[in-house]
Amino acid sequence: xxxxxxxxxxxxxxxxxxxxxxxxxxxxxxxxxxxxxxxxxxxxxxxxxxxxxxxxxxxxxxxxxxxxxxxxxxxxxxxxxxxxxxxxxxxxxxxxxxxxxxxxxxxxxxxxxxxxxxxxxxxxxxxxxxxxxxxxxxxxxxxxxxxxxxxxxxxxxxxxxxxxxxxxxxxxxxxxxxxxxxxxxxxxxxxxxxxxxxxxxxxxxxxxxxxxxxxxxxxxxxxxxxxxxxxxxxxxxxxxxxxxxxxxxxxxxxxxxxxxxxxxxxxxxxxxxxxxxxxxxxxxxxxxxxxxxxxxxxxxxxxxxxxxxxxxxxxxxxxxx
Amino acid sequence: xxxxxxxxxxxxxxxxxxxxxxxxxxxxxxxxxxxxxxxxxxxxxxxxxxxxxxxxxxxxxxxxxxxxxxxxxxxxxxxxxxxxxxxxxxxxxxxxxxxxxxxxxxxxxxxxxxxxxxxxxxxxxxxxxxxxxxxxxxxxxxxxxxxxxxxxxxxxxxxxxxxxxxxxxxxxxxxxxxxxxxxxxxxxxxxxxxxxxxxxxxxxxxxxxxxxxxxxxxxxxxxxxxxxxxxxxxxxxxxxxxxxxxxxxxxxxxxxxxxxxxxxxxxxxxxxxxxxxxxxxxxxxxxxxxxxxxxxxxxxxxxxxxxxxxxxxxxxxxxxx
Numbered sequence: 001x002x003x004x005x006x007x008x009x010x011x012x013x014x015x016x017x018x019x020x021x022x023x024x025x026x027x028x029x030x031x032x033x034x035x036x037x038x039x040x041x042x043x044x045x046x047x048x049x050x051x052x053x054x055x056x057x058x059x060x061x062x063x064x065x066x067x068x069x070x071x072x073x074x075x076x077x078x079x080x081x082x083x084x085x086x087x088x089x090x091x092x093x094x095x096x097x098x099x100x101x102x103x104x105x106x107x108x109x110x111x112x113x114x115x116x117x118x119x120x121x122x123x124x125x126x127x128x129x130x131x132x133x134x135x136x137x138x139x140x141x142x143x144x145x146x147x148x149x150x151x152x153x154x155x156x157x158x159x160x161x162x163x164x165x166x167x168x169x170x171x172x173x174x175x176x177x178x179x180x181x182x183x184x185x186x187x188x189x190x191x192x193x194x195x196x197x198x199x200x201x202x203x204x205x206x207x208x209x210x211x212x213x214x215x216x217x218x219x220x221x222x223x224x225x226x227x228x229x230x231x232x233x234x235x236x237x238x239x240x241x242x243x244x245x246x247x248x249x250x251x252x253x254x255x256x257x258x259x260x261x262x263x264x265x266x267x268x269x270x271x272x273x274x275x276x277x278x279x280x281x282x283x284x285x286x287x288x289x290x291x292x293x294x295x296x297x298x299x300x301x302x303x304x305x306x307x308x309x310x311x312x313x314x315x316x317x318x319x320x321x
Numbered sequence: 322x323x324x325x326x327x328x329x330x331x332x333x334x335x336x337x338x339x340x341x342x343x344x345x346x347x348x349x350x351x352x353x354x355x356x357x358x359x360x361x362x363x364x365x366x367x368x369x370x371x372x373x374x375x376x377x378x379x380x381x382x383x384x385x386x387x388x389x390x391x392x393x394x395x396x397x398x399x400x401x402x403x404x405x406x407x408x409x410x411x412x413x414x415x416x417x418x419x420x421x422x423x424x425x426x427x428x429x430x431x432x433x434x435x436x437x438x439x440x441x442x443x444x445x446x447x448x449x450x451x452x453x454x455x456x457x458x459x460x461x462x463x464x465x466x467x468x469x470x471x472x473x474x475x476x477x478x479x480x481x482x483x484x485x486x487x488x489x490x491x492x493x494x495x496x497x498x499x500x501x502x503x504x505x506x507x508x509x510x511x512x513x514x515x516x517x518x519x520x521x522x523x524x525x526x527x528x529x530x531x532x533x534x535x536x537x538x539x540x541x542x543x544x545x546x547x548x549x550x551x552x553x554x555x556x557x558x559x560x561x562x563x564x565x566x567x568x569x570x571x572x573x574x575x576x577x578x579x580x581x582x583x584x585x586x587x588x589x590x591x592x593x594x595x596x597x598x599x600x601x602x603x604x605x606x607x608x609x610x611x612x613x614x615x616x617x618x619x620x621x622x623x624x625x626x627x628x629x630x631x632x633x634x635x636x637x638x639x640x641x642x
Contacts, residue, residue, distance in 0.1 A: 017365065025546025039369050043383045044338065046367045048360050053542035054513060058566040058605065062364045080542070186507060186535045192375060204539055204547035212551055214507045216537035218525055221374035221401070225346025226525035228636055230533055245379040256642050284379065315549055321577050 003131065006112045007138040010068060010094045016143055017066040018046040020093075021132070022055045022084045026205045027072040027098075030129045032197035033288045034070070034136035040284075044144055052080035056087050065092040070135060072097070072128055074118060076104020085109040096135060098128050122167035122293040123160040129289055130156060151279040158277040159286050163293035166272035170297045177265050178301035184236045184263075186214040190253060191239070192221055193246035195288045198295070202238065206299045210310045220253040221246075228253075233261040240291045241268040243275055244284035267294050324452065327433045328459040331389060331415045337464055338387040339367040341414075342453070343376045343405045347526045348393040348419075351450045353518035354609045355391070355457035361605075363461055373401035377408050386413040391456055393418070393449055395439060397425020406430040417456060419449050443488035443614040444481040450610055451477060472600040479598040480607050484614035487593035491618045498586050499622035505557045505584075507535040511574060512560070513542055514567035516609045519616070523559065527620040531631045541574040542567075549574075554582040561612045562589040564596055565605035588615050 001009070010016065019038060021031035028051055038047040046062060052071070063069065069088035073081040076099035088095045089109050097110035100118045107113045114135075116127035134156060140146045181187060187207055191199035196219055203217035218227050220239065237257055241250045247270075257264045269287045272294060278286045303310045315321065322330070331337065340359060342352035349372055359368040367383060373392070384390065390409035394402040397420035409416045410430050418431035421439045428434045435456075437448035455477060461467045502508060508528055512520035517540055524538035539548050541560065558578055562571045568591075578585045590608045593615060599607045624631045636642065 025543060028543070028546070040379065040381050042367075043385075044367070046363075046365075048368075051540050051542040051546075053570050054540065054567060057569060058361065058514060060361050064364075078546075193379060201547075203537065204543065208537070209547040209550040214535060214537065214551065216524065216529070216535065219372050219375065221372040222346060222349070222525065224642065225349070225372075225399075226522075226530040228642075229530040229634060230535065231636070246375060248378060249374050252642075259642075260636075313550060315552070315581075321545065321549075321573075321580075 001112065003114065003134040003138045006096060007135065007142050011142055014065050014094070016045065016068055016139065018062045019136070019139060020055065020063065020067060020069045021049045022052050022069060022081065023072040024052050024078050024080055026201045027074055027078070027081070027128065029197035029201035031070065031072055031132050033129055033194040033285055034132040036194040037133060037136045037285050038140060041146060042140055042144060045139065052078065052084040055084050056080060059087055059091065063088055063091040063093050067093040068096065068139065069093045070096050070098070070132060071106065071110070072132065073099050073106050074128070075099070076101035076106035078106070082106050098131055121164055122296055123164040125296060126160060126163055126289045126292060129292065130159065133285060148279070148281045151282045152285070155278045155282055155286050159289050162273065162277050163290045166290055167293040167297050170294045171301070174297040174301040177298050178305035180263070181236055181265065181302060182305040184213065187236045187238060188227070189215060189217045189238045189240070190220040190223060191242065192219055192249045193242045193244060193287065194285050195240050195242050195291055198288045198292050199240050202240070202295060209316070210299070210312070211302060211306060211308055221249045223253045223256070228256060231257065231260050231262050234263050236263040238265045238267070240295065241266055241270065242284065242287040243269040244287060246284070267291055267298065322433065324435065324455040324459045327417060328456065328463050332463055335386050335415070337366065337389055337460065339383045340457070340460060341376065341384065341388060341390045342370045343373050343390060343402065344393040345373050345399050345401055347522045348395055348399070348402070348449065350518035350522035352391065352393055352453050354450055354515040354606055355453040357515040358454060358457045358606050359461060362467060363465060365465055366460065373399070373405040376405050377401060380408055380412065384409055384412040384414050388414040389417065389460065390414045391417045391419070391453060392427065392431070393453065394420050394427045395449070396420070397422035397427035399427070403427050419452055442485055443617055444485040446617060447481060447484055447610045447613060450613065451480065454606060469600070469602045472603045473606070476599045476603055476607050480610050483594065483598050484611045487611055488614040488618050491615045492622070495618040495622040498619050499626035501584070502557055502586065502623060503626040505534065508557045508559060509548070510536060510538045510559045510561070511541040511544060512563065513540055513570045514563045514565060514608065515606050516561050516563050516612055519609045519613050520561050523561070523616055527616070530637065531620070531633070532623060532627060532629055542570045544574045544577070549577060552578065552581050552583050555584050557584040559586045559588070561616065562587055562591070563605065563608040564590040565608060567605070588612055588619065
C-alpha cells in the first residue's frame, strides 16, 4: 500500500485527531520536515515529535485510537523505537513504521510498514524523510484538505533526482570544506525552518557520533539570543541555508558570522537550483532533502581528510548500554 | 487579571483550538514546560513552540481567532518577539505576554500582560516559567478539563519557596562544580522531560552567551543515538536529573557517563526534596523550576571562578545586528 492508501484505510476506521512522529537520533530528525509541514498547515490535527524513550516513559494522553504514530528506524532494531510501536499499539493508536530492513523488529507490531532504501545512492538516503513527508501531506489532504497538494506531489517526483545531481556536483566544494575543517576541535551547525533538524542530525550524528568532533547546534533564529556570543575569528560554523520563508533568518546569521570573521561553511539550497524545480508555495519543505544530500558528500570528504571513516564507532554496536 | 480570569475572558469570545508559545533564547526555553504540559495532557488542543523570528516569517495557518499566542521577553524589548505580537494580532489571535518590564514594547499589542519578577531572588527568576505553566493549566482545565488541576495549584503554592531554599543550600556544591569546570573549553548539558529546554538554555545562554564556553545540548534519551560517541575520560557533562517519569532516561545516561569516566556534574531534583512537596501525579512539570534555581547558583560560582561576570557581553546590547 502507498501512503495515500494507508491513510485512507486508517480514516475508514477512526477519525484522526493527533499525529506523533517518534524516532531516535538521525531517524528522529528525518521525521522533522513532516512534523514541520503539519505544524505549518494544519488547523485541527495535533502534531508532536518525540525521541522514542520519552514517548515510552511519558506517553501523552492523546495516544489513542484517534492517533497515528509514525515511527522510523533505519535498521529497524532500535530498541526504544521498537518499544514505541508496542506502546502505541497497546493504546490503540494506528502505527506506521519506516525502515529499510525487511522483517526487522520494528515491522512486527506496526499496522503498516513503508520500506525505504538508504545505501544505494544519495537520493535513496532521502526516502525516509520523503516518505514521512508524503504521509503528512496525505493525512492533511484527507482530513482538512490542503491547497497545494498537487504541488507537493509534483515536488516528490523531482526532488530525488535533483538531490542526487546536487550531491554529485558538490564534490569539489566538499573537498575544500574537508581541508579547511579537518583539524577543528569544535564545529557548530545551524539552520531554520524545515531544515532545523538536519542541522541537529549533522551535529549529533555526522560530527559527534561519526567524527568524534565536539559540536553544538541551534536554530539560526536563536543564534542572536545566546550562541552568537561565542562568535570569534576562526570559530567554525556550518550554516545550512534554506530557499524559502526562513531564508532571511539564515541570511542574518551569515551576515553576522562574516562580519566577525568566523570560519563559515555554507550549504545553500539556492545554489543547487531548488527553486527551478519546486513551486515557491511548497519549497520550504524540500530544503531538508537537497541539503541532506549535499552535506552527506561534505561529511564523506571530512572523514577522508581526517582518516576517520564515517562507520567508525567506539561504543555503538560494540557493547550493551 | 490572573491567568484563570484571562483564559475565562478569551473563552467567552472564541473557542480555542491552538496554543502557540513564542519567544527567543532563554525566554523561549522558559515556555517549554508549559508546552510540554499541554503535549502530555491535551487531547484536542493543538500546541506548538517557536523561536519568534520563525513564527514571524513562516506563520502557521492556524494562527487565527481560535488561537492563543503566549509570548515572553524578560526586558520586553526583544524585537522579534515584539513583532510576533503584531503578527499574532493581525491574524486575530489572542495574545498574552509575559515580561518583567512595565510598559515595554511587548506590552503594547498584547491583549493581556502578566508581569513577573526576576532579579529579586532565585524564586523570582522562576515566575516566567511558572506563570506560563499556570496559563497552560488554565487553558486545559477550561477547555477539556484536567484531572490533576488541584494538585498543580497546590504545587504552584509550594515550588517557589522550595526552589529558593534549594538554591540557597546549593552554594557549596556549586563552588566545587566551579572549581572543577572553570578551565574546560567545552561543556555538554542534557536533560529530559519538561526540563529538556532548561538544558538548552543552560547550554546556549549560561555557557555560550554568559561564559563564552563552547557547548552542545541534547535530550538525555538522544544521548545514545549519536552524542555518546564523544564520551571519553574527562569530557565534561552537566546532567539535569528529573524526579518523575523520565528519571530512568536521565539515569541511563548517567550510568554510561560514569562507566567511561566522563567528567559529570549532576543537579538532581530528588536531592532537593521535590517529591516531598509536589504530588507524584504532577511532579514532572515542576522539575524545570527547582533545577533552574539550583543551576543558577552553579552558574554564579562558575562566573566567579572564571572571573567572567554573567553580565559580560561582546555583542549583545553593544551593537546592532
